[in-house]
Amino acid sequence: MSDVRLPGGSNWLVKGIRTNWITIVIFIVLLVALAIFVPAFYQPANLLNVARQSSIVGVVAIGMTFVILTGGIDLSVGSILALSGVAMAMLINQGMVPGVAILIALLVGVATGIVNGIVVAVLKIQPFIATLASMVAITGLALRLTNGGPQPFNNIGDVFNFLGSGNVFGLPGPFLVFLIVAVIGILVLRYLPFGRFLYAIGGSPEAARLTGVPTRRTLVMAYAVSGLTAALAGVMTASRLGVGAPTAGGLANLDAITAVVIGGTSLMGGTGGAAGTVFGALLLAVLSNLMNLIGISPFDQQIVKGVVIVLAVLLAMQATRKRISDRRGKLGRSGSAGDSPSQ
Amino acid sequence: MNQSRFIPDDVPARTATVLAPRLEVIGLSKSFLGANALDEVTFQVEPGEVLALIGENGAGKSTLIRILSGAHRPDAGEVLINGERVDIAGPRAAEDLGIATVYQELSLFPDLSVAENLVFGAFPGRGVIDWRAARREAAEFLAGLDVHLDVTRRVRDLSIAEKQMLEIAKALHRRAQIVILDEPTAVLGGEDVDHLLALVNGLTKHGVSVIFVSHRLEEVFGLADHYIVLKDGRLTGAGRIADTNHDDLVSKMVGREFARSQRSVNETVGQVVLEVEHLSQDGVLDDISLTVRAGEVLGIAGLRGAGRTELARAIYGVDPVSSGVVRVRGEVVTNGSPLRSIRAGIGLVPEERKSQGIFIALSTAANIPIVKMLKRGAHFVRPAAERALALFYKEKLRIKVADVAAAVASLSGGNQQKVVLAKWLDAGVDVLILDEPTRGIDIGAKQEIYQLIRQLCEQGLAIIVISSELPEVLSLSHRILVMHHGSAVAELDGETATEEQIMIHAVGGKNNV
Numbered sequence: 001m002s003d004v005r006l007p008g009g010s011n012w013l014v015k016g017i018r019t020n021w022i023t024i025v026i027f028i029v030l031l032v033a034l035a036i037f038v039p040a041f042y043q044p045a046n047l048l049n050v051a052r053q054s055s056i057v058g059v060v061a062i063g064m065t066f067v068i069l070t071g072g073i074d075l076s077v078g079s080i081l082a083l084s085g086v087a088m089a090m091l092i093n094q095g096m097v098p099g100v101a102i103l104i105a106l107l108v109g110v111a112t113g114i115v116n117g118i119v120v121a122v123l124k125i126q127p128f129i130a131t132l133a134s135m136v137a138i139t140g141l142a143l144r145l146t147n148g149g150p151q152p153f154n155n156i157g158d159v160f161n162f163l164g165s166g167n168v169f170g171l172p173g174p175f176l177v178f179l180i181v182a183v184i185g186i187l188v189l190r191y192l193p194f195g196r197f198l199y200a201i202g203g204s205p206e207a208a209r210l211t212g213v214p215t216r217r218t219l220v221m222a223y224a225v226s227g228l229t230a231a232l233a234g235v236m237t238a239s240r241l242g243v244g245a246p247t248a249g250g251l252a253n254l255d256a257i258t259a260v261v262i263g264g265t266s267l268m269g270g271t272g273g274a275a276g277t278v279f280g281a282l283l284l285a286v287l288s289n290l291m292n293l294i295g296i297s298p299f300d301q302q303i304v305k306g307v308v309i310v311l312a313v314l315l316a317m318q319a320t321r322k323r324i325s326d327r328r329g330k331l332g333r334s335g336s337a338g339d340s341p342s343q
Numbered sequence: 344m345n346q347s348r349f350i351p352d353d354v355p356a357r358t359a360t361v362l363a364p365r366l367e368v369i370g371l372s373k374s375f376l377g378a379n380a381l382d383e384v385t386f387q388v389e390p391g392e393v394l395a396l397i398g399e400n401g402a403g404k405s406t407l408i409r410i411l412s413g414a415h416r417p418d419a420g421e422v423l424i425n426g427e428r429v430d431i432a433g434p435r436a437a438e439d440l441g442i443a444t445v446y447q448e449l450s451l452f453p454d455l456s457v458a459e460n461l462v463f464g465a466f467p468g469r470g471v472i473d474w475r476a477a478r479r480e481a482a483e484f485l486a487g488l489d490v491h492l493d494v495t496r497r498v499r500d501l502s503i504a505e506k507q508m509l510e511i512a513k514a515l516h517r518r519a520q521i522v523i524l525d526e527p528t529a530v531l532g533g534e535d536v537d538h539l540l541a542l543v544n545g546l547t548k549h550g551v552s553v554i555f556v557s558h559r560l561e562e563v564f565g566l567a568d569h570y571i572v573l574k575d576g577r578l579t580g581a582g583r584i585a586d587t588n589h590d591d592l593v594s595k596m597v598g599r600e601f602a603r604s605q606r607s608v609n610e611t612v613g614q615v616v617l618e619v620e621h622l623s624q625d626g627v628l629d630d631i632s633l634t635v636r637a638g639e640v641l642g643i644a645g646l647r648g649a650g651r652t653e654l655a656r657a658i659y660g661v662d663p664v665s666s667g668v669v670r671v672r673g674e675v676v677t678n679g680s681p682l683r684s685i686r687a688g689i690g691l692v693p694e695e696r697k698s699q700g701i702f703i704a705l706s707t708a709a710n711i712p713i714v715k716m717l718k719r720g721a722h723f724v725r726p727a728a729e730r731a732l733a734l735f736y737k738e739k740l741r742i743k744v745a746d747v748a749a750a751v752a753s754l755s756g757g758n759q760q761k762v763v764l765a766k767w768l769d770a771g772v773d774v775l776i777l778d779e780p781t782r783g784i785d786i787g788a789k790q791e792i793y794q795l796i797r798q799l800c801e802q803g804l805a806i807i808v809i810s811s812e813l814p815e816v817l818s819l820s821h822r823i824l825v826m827h828h829g830s831a832v833a834e835l836d837g838e839t840a841t842e843e844q845i846m847i848h849a850v851g852g853k854n855n856v
Binding site: 190191192193195196199200202203204206207208209210211212213214270271 | 661680682695698700704713716725726
């Protein structure tokens with residue numbers, strides 16, 4: 001084995017680009033193609049629209065990244081999004097100050113996330129099942145609180161403007177929120193022991209335990225983060241619409257998971273990061289915007305989206321496989337069971 | 344020879360199979376990215392013969408095996424089976440040619456039964472599988488090999504040794520004539536090794552040729568007829584096992600004179616650091632007491648299942664104990680947690696390096712500081728400092744790593760183990776428990792790990808070394824605790840103990856001594 005260092009091996013930016021290059025290439029190709037074929041895309045108003053469209057899913061996806069890094073999944077984010085929006089709307093209608101109502105709505109998200117985390121980490125229920133159950137229950141709770149009806153509220157004010165629809169420094173408020181959340185996510189994953197522990201647990205749970213990593217607490221915190229970002233997305237959605245709707249969650253869970261996976265975070269846990277997720281969310285938004293611009297019907301859009309997801313993940317997988325086979329070749333060691341000639 | 348032309352027609356064919364070696368490899372070469380992984384390697388294996396394939400990691404053994412099993416195509420050279428030139432185009436072709444390879448990572452279906460695994464792909468019955476016939480066939484086949492397994496058991500529930508035997512049986516069921524065993528004993532304890540070696544011996548009586556890869560030279564001497572040694576892709580030695588000896592083989596492997604390791608001579612063994620009193624765990628550990636002093640290595644020997652790993656885990660606070668006390672410098676840490684133990688100064692280098700010792704997807708730089716981070720309750724991760732730290736340990740422990748920012752999955756076993764050790768050195772420990780520290784590690788790296796253990800000992804650490812390799816225990820330990828069936832049955836002086844003595848106690852024969 002030689003001592004030659006790969007170029008830029010130490011530089012995290014280069015490394016990040018190297019691990020996410022598939023997403024980045026697709027993204028760039030898409031942007032170039034747009035410039036040529038759909039110049040309307042580059043109208044400032046449209047760009048702002050894309051930014052706004054990416055923000056809600058993006059915020060949810062950043063929190064989802066934390067959970068997926070541990071090898072888990074959070075299906076309940078859509079329901080938390082709805083519940084927190086409903087909670088905020090109802091509290092405001094009862095005369096509460098917006099700031100406090102927003103804070104409580106966020107705490108509702110954190111609390112439901114902690115419950116998810118306890119069910120996963122302490123009761124050892126598989127994350128898929130645990131959050132599927134809480135998704136159903138939380139949706140039920142949101143419907144019960146509102147009797148199934150949307151809760152309109154007075155969303156006039158700077159806070160709602162920022163979170164919902166307004167522009168700050170020429171950028172949509174929600175997009176700024178997304179960027180702030182993304183930067184915090186990237187920093188936490190990179191510079192806090194908590195972030196390091198997420199990767200450790202996702203990659204080698206047994207090694208994490210033996211190394212003294214507080215696995216339960218870390219898992220609970222991961223789901224709490226996901227709950228928090230989902231609730232923030234709920235507050236943003238409600239602020240924009242002026243309504244807290246118990247059905248606002250929609251397919252936010254699937255969109256968020258898609259953004260994370262397209263962004264290069266493995267569903268097996270242990271590898272990936274929030275920067276990739278930002279790209280994933282933007283890519284999804286650009287794609288649906290493009291389809292709107294060229295007049296593809298919403299039904300067909302879903303079909304295209306499904307195909308794109310498979311293609312993106314397929315390409316990402318091939319890149320990973322290549323990295324692994326390069327590694328094997330270098331080592332010259334016998335590989336996994338898949339290399340065995342028997343069977 | 345001249346007579347053969349007068350022999351009737353059907354006989355020459357038979358003579359040919361008798362005269363031609365089962366496997367003949369001539370001038371086999373393979374390079375990756377310009378580096379010669381295999382350079383003009385020539386050897387042959389007779390029917391019913393065991394050929395030991397010896398070499399350090401990276402010597403080209405795996406490349407050779409992969410060519411023979413159809414995973415790689417050679418750049419040059421030819422392979423003959425029973426005198427006929429063959430082209431091993433892929434895994435399927437290898438199987439059709441009667442070559443079966445048993446890797447350490449087995450290819451059995453864990454949730455299917457023994458019988459289902461054995462007959463998989465060759466199910467009895469027409470259209471619908473006749474399971475009764477399959478079970479009968481499997482049972483008879485295994486009995487014929489003297490492998491005693493209940494064919495209805497799920498493979499997941501078998502021991503590693505049983506799985507390996509099943510894997511070998513499966514190969515034979517597919518009429519393999521050449522069985523390649525890639526370090527089959529690396530993951531086994533003493534008595535399991537004996538079973539496996541007996542099975543291999545049995546194979547040769549059926550005319551099966553075996554290529555046996557092992558790091559344990561004593562097994563090679565017990566089993567093989569011939570040997571070949573690879574170093575840097577070249578054949579550096581070949582011949583009859585009877586004509587060589589341990590030191591000769593080792594010097595051919597490492598290409599230098601090899602001195603047997605010696606325990607550190609520590610005049611100043613210090614105070615008792617670790618005290619374990621009457622430790623019990625229901626059905627696993629029975630009233631175990633031990634002490635380890637600063638600057639001392641306590642070896643723990645015993646057969647697989649004797650409770651050695653369980654003892655380590657109990658001391659370290661992973662698994663709860665039912666009674667007893669563990670003290671580090673007087674501080675009671677019984678039934679704590681790994682973190683509690685780490686803070687008290689205990690470190691554990693676990694048995695399963697890849698799943699328990701390191702974070703395989705994280706980089707070298709990220710792996711090393713994690714224990715200290717926990718021990719100190721750090722608030723921030725500092726990538727630049729981590730990188731500097733990794734480069735420091737890369738130098739100090741001679742970790743062969745191209746890029747400390749790359750995942751440790753790309754390192755060899757020995758270098759991964761050095762990363763594990765760096766992790767503990769960085770955190771600072773008073774007591775270091777090493778469970779099978781050199782399992783699956785090549786001889787060169789082994790020596791370095793031994794050297795490191797001795798240095799740590801001289802620096803005043805209290806060290807426990809658990810090992811299935813008796814020479815390892817003997818060469819490192821000042822005292823040796825022998826375990827049998829969850830109890831500590833003997834304590835021997837490291838200076839005077841012999842392998843025989845340890846084995847007598849390990850198999851539970853203390854009353855006969």
